[in-house]
Amino acid sequence: TVLTTLVDGVLMLTLNRPEKLNSFNEEMHLALRAGIERAHSDTSVRAVLLTGSGRGFCAGQDLGDRDPRKGGPAPDLGHTLDTFYNPTLRLIRNLQKPVVCAVNGVAAGAGANLAFACDIVLAAKSAKFIQAFAKIGLVPDAGGTWSLARILGEPRAKALALTAEPLMAEKAADWGLIWKAVEDDALMAEAEALAAQLASGPTVGLGLTKHLIQAAATNSLDEQLDLERDCQRKAGRSRDYAEGVTAFLEKRKPEFVGE
Ligand code: LHQ
Known part of the structure; x- marks a missing residue:
């Protein structure tokens, strides 16, 4: 569920459940975390490049995993955050190496906030960021309330989070949420060059x-x-x-x- 390559010091992690827009199931959570843990411990890794396969970057949690129509007690989503999202978010922030994120397509819910936790974010011009939580009765997680409030200030953070209105890549760059919006067909070359530059740095x-x-x-x-x-x-x-x-x-x- 996460494709991993290590080339010239760049550990490239590609979220790989394209048929579900790379939404997170348990296996993908664990695979991503293992990738970031490797970046911590493996001295030959000098930069990380995170991206997604197919037309999306990441659609957040796989909502098919827990179908409320099947009944049973309400799930403890706090436990899901403690067990899966939060450790990975902390590992990315605490990694003493640069993490580049190439947002190749839609980034929704925790998928958007995962991108905002990375150090340098490039996005394809056609990509959009959606705080989808409001549509399903949840609150933004994976550090979203922190990133949005800190980077954008309350007015924009609240409007994005309360309306779940999509934010296109160029506007995200104008607002300082990401580093750059680039032409779709130039995204990967530019992100790879940047990650390679960082990996050959001090x-x-x-x-x-x-x-x-x-x-x-x-x-x-x-x-x-x-x-x-x-x-x-x-x-x-x-x-x-x-x-x-x-x-x-x-x-x-x-x-x-x-x-
Ligand atoms: C999906 C998903 C998805 C499953 C697309 N799951 N299949 C949550 C709960 C627990 C613990 C704590 O944290 C969280 C954090 C969260 O992330 S909550 C937010 C979860 N994410 C969403 O609410 C986003 C749901 N997805 C969408 O709104 C749309 O799919 C977006 C806007 C991302 C993309 O729209 P489209 O480009 O129109 O694509 P699509 O909707 O047709 O999706 C393509 C396929 O991917 C489709 O499957 P199908 O079999 O019909 O082709 C979708 O069902 C599937 N998919 N997101 N999160």
């Missing part, structure tokens, strides 16, 4: 940079200045820093090793 510095920008959300300036000092100290001890400066002085391209 991984320690890039990972610390991601951590710093995320930490800024809850830090005061004083705390953030201290954290920048601590992170710069670590970055300054990396092999890639020495290589970066040496390459600059020798007027050549640096060859970063990721340490």
